[in-house]
Amino acid sequence: MAWPRTSVPDKTRSAAPSPAASQRAGSPAANDRAPNDRARLAVRKTHKLFIGGAFPRSESGRSFPVHDASGELLAYAAKASRKDLRDSVKAARSAFAGWSGATAYNRGQVLYRVAELMEGRSAQFAAEVARAEGLRRKQAEALVADAIDRWVWYAGWSDKVAQVAGAANPVAGPYFNFSVPEPTGVVVVLGPAQSSLLGLVSVLAPVIVTGNTAVVIASEHCPLPSVALAEVLATSDVPPGVVNVLTGSAGELAPVAAGHMDVNAIDLTGVAAGERAELERIAACNLKRVYYDHERWDEPPGTRRLLAPLEIKTVWHPAGI
Amino acid sequence: MGSGTTAEVATSTPAWEYAPAPESRDIVSIAGEYGLFVDGEFRQAADGGTFATVNPATEETLAVVAEAGPADIAAAVAAARRAYEQVWSPMPGAERAKYLYRIARVLQERAREFAVLESLDNGKPIRESRDVDVPLAAAHFFYYAGWADKLEHAGFGPDPRPLGVAAQVIPWNFPLLMAAWKLAPALAAGNTCVLKPAETTPLTALLLAEVCQQAGLPDGVVNVLTGAGETGAALVQQRGVDKIAFTGSTEVGKQIATTAAGTGAKLTLELGGKAANIVFDDAPVEQAIEGIVNGIFFNQGHVCCAGSRLLVQESVAEIVIERLQRRLATLRLGDPLDKNTDVGAINSRQQLDKITELAAAGDAEGAQRWSPPCELPDKGFWFAPTLFTGVSQSHRIAREEIFGPVLSVLTFRTPDEAVAKANNTPYGLSAGIWTDKGSRILWMAQRLRAGVIWANTYNRFDPASPFGGYQESGYGREGGRHGLAAYLSA
Numbered sequence: 001m002a003w004p005r006t007s008v009p010d011k012t013r014s015a016a017p018s019p020a021a022s023q024r025a026g027s028p029a030a031n032d033r034a035p036n037d038r039a040r041l042a043v044r045k046t047h048k049l050f051i052g053g054a055f056p057r058s059e060s061g062r063s064f065p066v067h068d069a070s071g072e073l074l075a076y077a078a079k080a081s082r083k084d085l086r087d088s089v090k091a092a093r094s095a096f097a098g099w100s101g102a103t104a105y106n107r108g109q110v111l112y113r114v115a116e117l118m119e120g121r122s123a124q125f126a127a128e129v130a131r132a133e134g135l136r137r138k139q140a141e142a143l144v145a146d147a148i149d150r151w152v153w154y155a156g157w158s159d160k161v162a163q164v165a166g167a168a169n170p171v172a173g174p175y176f177n178f179s180v181p182e183p184t185g186v187v188v189v190l191g192p193a194q195s196s197l198l199g200l201v202s203v204l205a206p207v208i209v210t211g212n213t214a215v216v217i218a219s220e221h222c223p224l225p226s227v228a229l230a231e232v233l234a235t236s237d238v239p240p241g242v243v244n245v246l247t248g249s250a251g252e253l254a255p256v257a258a259g260h261m262d263v264n265a266i267d268l269t270g271v272a273a274g275e276r277a278e279l280e281r282i283a284a285c286n287l288k289r290v291y292y293d294h295e296r297w298d299e300p301p302g303t304r305r306l307l308a309p310l311e312i313k314t315v316w317h318p319a320g321i
Numbered sequence: 322m323g324s325g326t327t328a329e330v331a332t333s334t335p336a337w338e339y340a341p342a343p344e345s346r347d348i349v350s351i352a353g354e355y356g357l358f359v360d361g362e363f364r365q366a367a368d369g370g371t372f373a374t375v376n377p378a379t380e381e382t383l384a385v386v387a388e389a390g391p392a393d394i395a396a397a398v399a400a401a402r403r404a405y406e407q408v409w410s411p412m413p414g415a416e417r418a419k420y421l422y423r424i425a426r427v428l429q430e431r432a433r434e435f436a437v438l439e440s441l442d443n444g445k446p447i448r449e450s451r452d453v454d455v456p457l458a459a460a461h462f463f464y465y466a467g468w469a470d471k472l473e474h475a476g477f478g479p480d481p482r483p484l485g486v487a488a489q490v491i492p493w494n495f496p497l498l499m500a501a502w503k504l505a506p507a508l509a510a511g512n513t514c515v516l517k518p519a520e521t522t523p524l525t526a527l528l529l530a531e532v533c534q535q536a537g538l539p540d541g542v543v544n545v546l547t548g549a550g551e552t553g554a555a556l557v558q559q560r561g562v563d564k565i566a567f568t569g570s571t572e573v574g575k576q577i578a579t580t581a582a583g584t585g586a587k588l589t590l591e592l593g594g595k596a597a598n599i600v601f602d603d604a605p606v607e608q609a610i611e612g613i614v615n616g617i618f619f620n621q622g623h624v625c626c627a628g629s630r631l632l633v634q635e636s637v638a639e640i641v642i643e644r645l646q647r648r649l650a651t652l653r654l655g656d657p658l659d660k661n662t663d664v665g666a667i668n669s670r671q672q673l674d675k676i677t678e679l680a681a682a683g684d685a686e687g688a689q690r691w692s693p694p695c696e697l698p699d700k701g702f703w704f705a706p707t708l709f710t711g712v713s714q715s716h717r718i719a720r721e722e723i724f725g726p727v728l729s730v731l732t733f734r735t736p737d738e739a740v741a742k743a744n745n746t747p748y749g750l751s752a753g754i755w756t757d758k759g760s761r762i763l764w765m766a767q768r769l770r771a772g773v774i775w776a777n778t779y780n781r782f783d784p785a786s787p788f789g790g791y792q793e794s795g796y797g798r799e800g801g802r803h804g805l806a807a808y809l810s811a
Contacts, residue, residue: 152415159784320760
């Protein structure tokens with residue numbers, strides 16, 4: 001199965017950013033010197049994985065170069081291994097009982113908190129998205145605003161989804177019968193390839209708001225905003241393991257995720273259409289719920305994604321003296 | 322409850338000594354005078370009218386508050402109309418949501434301030450204002466904030482519309498919480514509001530108005546008119562009001578329904594109750610005792626859904642009453658700001674008189690009154706927790722809403738009899754069921770004519786859960802998805 005690989009040729013670690021690039025607004029190298037303080041050399045960030053609330057490098061020790069739209073090197077990101085993926089699933093499974101058992105009100109507050117913290121770092125996100133996706137600053141700012149608002153939209157669903165997707169069922173007998181939606185479990189999410197932040201938030205938030213826990217395989221093409229998002233999640237009262245973020249090769253990780261017996265669902269939206277069938281076949285090993293959708297991230301999200309990673313539980317109870 | 326306990330109680334329950342643990346009132350700065358909140362600013366009443374609000378635990382005057390007259394009502398409704406047409410209803414739901422989230426967050430941030438002010442103005446124990454009223458009020462704004470951008474998903478059709486200007490009149494028993502119950506769904510749906518808090522408890526509503534300013538809420542979206550019953554009556558009859566929401570007595574509710582008839586204004590009424598709290602012989606007794614106490618002595622019994630009629634299965638009546646008396650002897654009545662206080666002050670002299678009169682009727686009609694030994698403070702309005710046994714269905718204390726810490730105990734033998742007695746009331750707000758048998762809970766719940774049924778719990782409230790009554794307890798629901806319907810035309 002051929003997985004999309006980064007179209008930009010790999011550069012070696014020794015390929016330092018050119019002086020010209022360091023002067024270009026929007027390139028990471030521009031961070032080397034603050035605009036008003038040319039004397040000070042900036043401190044660069046190490047881009048790591050996010051597993052179980054911690055930020056490890058890949059256990060494999062691997063990393064891969066990430067480039068901007070013009071081919072300039074942005075940074076090296078950790079290249080997650082199959083073992084990192086398994087560790088992430090384990091962390092997500094461990095977090096499931098607590099997160100799905102938290103009150104809907106609590107989960108809503110936590111998601112809203114993510115929006116609050118992203119708002120405070122919106123300039124950073126705009127810069128990262130602009131660099132990662134090759135956008136003008138204004139475009140990137142609009143995407144970041146939409147991403148923040150998307151958290152707010154989904155935060156509000158936490159204590160409403162059961163009122164929309166649940167029911168009291170008038171069965172023909174002396175029984176009280178009701179159906180409630182419950183989270184599916186551990187969901188692997190493939191980050192949309194081209195929408196590094198808004199697309200990622202749009203596929204992640206609806207998974208976790210209902211109590212699922214997630215393993216995100218970030219866009220291979222532009223993974224760095226997912227690392228910034230992980231840093232927000234780590235400080236937003238999201239319990240460790242509820243969201244785990246892996247950067248690396250989707251082609252390497254997705255089949256492992258699809259075949260993992262402790263993963264309950266997989267969202268293939270971020271996978272190229274031609275690659276989905278094979279992953280669906282693999283995912284049948286434990287009857288994973290498979291979801292994908294063609295979406296424009298700038299449109300209102302609706303409820304499809306919200307309702308996808310849910311099970312419906314129906315409870316019967318006799319009514320009688 | 323004070324130092325003295327009866328001999329029989331003392332044998333089973335040690336008398337604990339409590340050091341005073343008062344919450345500081347320094348966190349609240351109460352202004353000497355308060356204006357009306359109209360069109361985004363505080364202003365005096367047009368005719369200069371004022372009234373005083375007192376601390377019911379001490380009878381000290383807390384502040385002088387403007388009394389809204391006809392000109393103020395007209396101005397507030399006009400401001401709300403302008404805000405509705407020009408700002409609030411055209412605004413995208415996602416933006417309205419953000420304002421409501423902001424209000425929720427400010428309420429959380431200033432929670433202690435609100436709790437202290439509520440206890441000062443209302444007389445309720447700080448433990449309740451701190452742990453129930455204020456957090457629930459914030460949660461209500463949170464919950465309905467989330468609906469503001471999801472109205473088309475609420476099941477009321479593809480394009481539900483707001484109604485317009487809502488006139489909202491609220492009672493004194495949960496001043497801030499009732500304001501939240503009224504404002505949050507109305508605003509989420511795109512309506513603008515004119516809120517009339519109760520005469521004896523205006524202060525937290527006015528502080529909430531300040532919070533609206535702090536949240537940057539556009540002018541005129543929320544207006545607060547303080548005043549007495551006349552102000553409320555004039556407000557709900559004001560031209561230009563599209564929606565009336567009232568929480569209070571059934572008597573006033575009927576008057577409002579009468580005056581609103583034919584005007585086309587949509588009406589929500591949340592009125593009185595005389596709820597049955599039904600204890601079966603297989604109920605976990607200690608748990609039931611806590612539920613009974615919570616059902617009737619929470620908030621001094623100033624609760625429309627209070628479990629004011631205890632229906633006990635005959636075979637366990639003796640032990641339930643004995644345990645209940647033992648438990649009541651441990652309740653602590655006194656300073657509402659003391660963190661150990663269980664029972665605070667009665668909200669007003671008028672209400673104290675009403676409770677006193679009805680309790681006297683209980684004596685006169687032949688029921689047996691019992692109260693634990695209980696020293697009442699010299700100043701302020703107080704009524705000791707009171708139990709009446711030997712109550713029959715025809716007694717006034719079994720039929721009329723007392724709205725105080727007075728529990729009437731009746732007995733029954735069979736589930737059918739429990740249902741018949743529980744439903745023998747013109748009200749129908751709530752009911753409680755205590756039994757270990759799940760099928761009986763559901764069998765009872767199907768037959769009880771009441772809007773909220775609590776099983777093996779009592780007085781639970783949540784923004785996601787609809788609340789409201791059958792029959793003369795009113796109509797319409799507040800809370801949950803159903804609470805939105807009251808403010809939408811689908």
